[in-house]
Amino acid sequence: MIHDWQFDVPTAGSKHLPPDARYMEALSSQGYAFEVAVADLVDNSIDAGAKDVVIHFLRDGDQLVSLLVVDDGRGMGEEQLDIAMTVGGRRDYAPNALGMFGTGLKSASLSHASAVTVVSTTKRTRTAGRRWVMERAVSGFECDIVDPNYAQTLIDRYDNGRPILWEGTIVRWDGVKDFPKHGGAGQTDRYLHRTINKLGLHLGLHLHRFLKRDDFNITIAVEDVRTGTVYMNFGVEPLDPFGYPVSGSPAYPRRFTASLPSDADVTLEAHVWPPKSNVDEYKAVGSVMDRQGFYFYRHNRLVQAGGWNNLRQPEQHLSLARVAVDLPDHLGDVFRLTVKKAGVDASPEFTSAVESAVDPTGHTFLDYLNDADTVYREARKRSGTSRRPAIPPGKGFHPAVRETIEEELPAIPLEDPISVRWQKLDNEVFFELDRKDRSMVLNQHYRAAILGGRRGGLNDAPVLKSLMYILLHQAFEKEYSGSREKDNLQLWQSVLVSAARAELDRMVDDD
Template sequence: MTHDWQFDVPTAGSKRLPPDARYMEALSSQGYGFEVAIADLVDNSIDAGAKDVVIHFLRDGDQLVSLLVVDDGKGMDEAALDIAMTVGGRRDYAADALGMFGTGLKSASLSHASAVTVVSTTKRTRTAGRRWVMERAVSSFDCDIVEPEYAQKLIDRYDSGRPIEWQGTVVRWDGVKDFPKHGGGGQTDRYLHRTINKLGLHLGLHLHRFLAREDFNITIAVEDVRTGTIYMNFGVEPLNPFGYPVPGHPEYPRKFTASLPSVGAVTLDAHVWTPKSNLDEYKAVGSGMERQGFYFYRNNRLVQAGGWNNFRQPEQHLSLARVAVNLPDRPGDAFRLTVKKAGVEASPEFTSALEEASTPAGDVFLDYLNAAEGVYRDARKRSGTTRKPVLPPGEGLDPAVRETIEDELPTIPHEEPIALRWQRLDNELFFDVDRDDRTIVLNQHYRTAILGGRSGGANDAPLLKSLMYVLLHQVFEKEYSGSREKDNLQLWQSILVSAARAELDRVADDG
């Protein structure tokens, strides 16, 4: 008896089935973060040979209106521009190119803007422009041709070395979803401060090898289109995740070699960071649990910052361990890069090879992990104190504060974190302890006074919430509260209610 399902499926010809126009909508739902999307555009600038890239926020008074990424790369003629604006447009990528799939410009842009315009000029061709408008893109694949006069006007805005002189490209986002809808009350300034800080850190980290060169610069600027006032104008600094002044272990960094049958030898450049570092190069990547592990590079571009890729679980005592890995030119199925270039999927072949990875002297990769762990533990011992593990902080507390707590205190593994949230309570209470949901509840009635009239958010009032976590985390680590602890809770409740009411009176007097 034969089983036909075991053999190749026979076919009878083929039929062309082009994608529905709604594919554009799916393309714009790739989950691009804002910083990741901008980095994708800068990758295109680097591939075009740009020496200077300007990320330009345009505002009209309190309202943000557009975001532009401008470069002095080789530019594109109309044929190249059509390919660039075609979804999955076919072009030959250089061996050292950062682009891969032909979708980054469109998906990164339309994930965050209702329209994207690309205008470009070369030394030998006239300025040309194309524009995708999301509202129409989801019903057809018709891409607008930008009026040549406007295209030239946009290029001229950035000529005379700002940065375009003879050639270059401008990518313009309109209808940016993240921009504040109403810029009054300082919302725009707060948004710009927060966003530009995160953007600078992200670009500085992921493109640090390029920024370390003398002939490549990224500038972030903010301009008021009505007055021409420049609010910000600064260069992005490289943040080398291996840029410690002194290594944490005298025998590191060391190079290990992992042999993968499908791609050959892969070098693991293993580092141990200096304990208790406050440098941005160390702290720019998430928490201590997130920043440990592998740092994968593709053509000198950091595409994954931290993580063990199923080799092992992150642990606090490995927070000083970082391993630089340059991906092979032809990674095959051993390493798969996500479309957003924000992570690497490593095959079981890689994780198995790590078990046998070694130095020329015969030291194995496990020796490195033990060394990194030993440096962390010795630093704790030298501090003169052994801190008791605590339940980790969770939602409601600013990520930077959570990171500091997790750096300073060992956390109890495999436990739900303590969340903090605002909720309506009796006005005689400032806080409540919800053991079942593992949540510190703060009285919504006092929120406006605590925030000084500012609008709140999920991670607002970081100072107050940090103090509440420090006061109350031990309550959740016990099954019940004893008489002394109950008395302390009542004491804190009385003092905090009194202080909160004093804040309310100040707000009323100021009003």
Template sequence: MTTDWQFDVPVAGSRHLPPDARYMEALSSQGYGFDVAIADLVDNSIDAGAKDVVIHFLRDGDQLVSLLVVDDGKGMSDEDLDIAMTVGGRRDYSDGALGMFGTGLKSASLSHASAVTLISTTKRTRAAGRRWLMERAVAGFRCDIVAPEYAQNLIDRYADRPIMWQGTVVRWDGVKDFPKYGGGGQTDRYLQRTINKLGLHLGLYLHRFLAKDDFNITIAVEDVRTGTVYLDFGVEPLDPFGYPVSGNHEYPRQFTATVPSVGDVVLDAHIWTPKSNIDEYKAIGSVIDRQGFYFYRNNRLVQAGGWNNFRQPEQHLSLARTAVNLPEKSGDAFRLTVKKSGVETSPEFTSALEKATDANGNTFLQYLNDADICYRDARKRSNTARKAVVPPGKGISPSVRETLTDEIPMIPNTDPISIRWQKLNNEHFFEIDREESTIVLNQHYRSAVLGGRRGGLNDAPILKSLMYILLHQVFEKEYSGSREKDNLQLWQTILVSAARAEINGVADSD
């Protein structure tokens, strides 16, 4: 049966279909990571012209109670607050703005908190505020108006951090990630892990702003009852191209990829220094994560690594990083995700990369080959000076395995050494299973090692790395001599004693 195809769908009118209030639940379930959500709020501060941003964790003794993001930007009036708290609220974004969709504040905040309060003041208006409480939002989009007295009091609280005669405070309550019970040092451990990771994330994605003299981000922790400040430090820029010496003296080079729908796109191609241990190189993730394209939009990093279907990542390209400033009007060639944590590229960009050249006619494909050669040559030089060992296996974090195999030559055709937790006699911290090529750790001491954190296949990376370094030689011999057996017993005794001290809290009593 054949019919004439209609290239446009005919309509017979329209109907207004407002979103159901449950849309707020969907908005809060977009998979925002904690670091990504905070970065989204800082983007708003930058758009408001802020020079100083404070990320403030508030605690009441051992219990974390709230998180605030405070800035000294131009602030918002009552009308501006309504727009900011409206899902998809219409506002005019300047060409250089970091905001795009009008959902970041709401979706980022409600992904991690049961309530988000927005309080602001300008040069000409008094302090005012709005609050989304999740249970009221899903019951009918009811947004609370904050009492003016409280709004002014909160602004006054930050009058000297640094100058709050205008600016904005975003307050999160009921933060889902906060430890439910703060005893046993859980809160301190959570803050240490979270703040370190957050500082690296902000330092990386906002490094071009942090490199300026007139912009600062501070992360602080304060006890709301005593006023004690436990932590107060500035976030440092983490430039993913901040190597001390290029891995290849002919780089960086600029290649031009002609993308038909947007025109010429400049590719700043870099080759990192081999075997680098500085944070600018190592803190971005595994060797698979850190290579590839680094896309920037208005000086804000929106993707750190990845080849965007141009090619598969591989260890030999771990030194290759290419900076790309997205064109102002990207069309369908470059589509930024709502969370500003990745870029989707069209096939025309991939095709353009295959033809991209620099001013001397060198191709982008040759650049990848040069990065590959640089990596292989460096590995050959280091591996000739070190004795080959049995490779690491399951139970050891992939990033650690990657570092070990990168730094030390591996004995080919040997079973890798796995590490797992298992119930053992409590007089033993570990056992060696030669037949299974496995280091077995005593399950009884696992909670002490993890400090209350949830365990997994690749948990306790520091301990497992040390155990591998300490014991890999045992698996390279058919049997242990008397001296080696004595060493194994010595290590066993010391580790059991240390684990018991950790369980009993002895380590924290002095």
């Protein structure tokens, strides 16, 4: 029997339904991380053929005021500017372009700033500018035309090869939501140090193939507009996730071919990192579980750093396995790239193709996974460590502590991590265990003494919390404690309460 649902849905005409102006609010709520949003702007600079890109933080004394991304790429005339500032503006992307959807500039900028100004100049057109202010955008897609004199003044600020010589573009963010609002120079300096370090690592990783070229540079700088002082001026270094000094296995790297029935074949370049590596190219990518897996590139731009895309679950024993995959120009139905270019969705067709992938010698991709597993295990044996798996640490532990524990201690798979938090408890106890919530609770009463009067935070007291994890993690692997374990818990409780009270007394004496 043939059912109605097997046919196309019949229609009776159509009507034009333009987006509500509030669509701009939705566009700016894409969940861009700060460094991901800035990277999207740098992508545009690369598409414009830029050789030098400057990411410029402007501060006025203690206050951060603006962020500018300046490049010496092909500029835009007024017509091109209008297209660039139109949501989903139609433009002809080059075959190797990093842009795709026509939304990156607007969504990346307005997710972090209340206003974005774009000023551009070419060899043949006068300097022009456009500006989106969020308030005016949501009230009716009203884009401001920047005064030509101001636009030229802004360009002149970066001319004579700093980096603009004859043409280039400036993207300026004002009202940046992430900037500290108060707190003085100390807070601003801490924010800049933390943010610039994270931004440099992100750009160095995701654009490492471009940064390795002799003709492309990214500079991050801070300028105090009140004094004209420029500081924290440094070039972003490439961070190659496959930049090991020597392979973890002499049989690798190997190239496997994954045959996709609906598209061209995809090459999987499989690598095995050397065990116990401490170089940034290995450590800075993410946690042990995050950094293994596929590294997808689109037109030489890294768009996903790690993850197995439903092929398998991440495991401690596969922490040395990384696979470079250059996506085809036409993604077809097999791959879908997120708007933020921060991840790839792969269809089950890709997973099946990977499971069947082979290299020219007949070595399979599944053999590769076993090889990477063996290299890890053999390294453990040589170092004399055959440690019992444990439930990993989670929220409340400093990220560096979590990473080290994950490196050193095999994780029990599919177990929720152990969290740690401060809470009001009876002064006669230092800690409590919440097995149901899988958390260690520390007595808030002793927090100030433990921190020595310093300001607390989510990941504070890393030494104490690390020691507590070492003492107590095994208690969460059982539903209840035996008599010997209860005695140990009471012992640790008594000693820690005495030590915490001694710290409190010392604080009083110092005062």
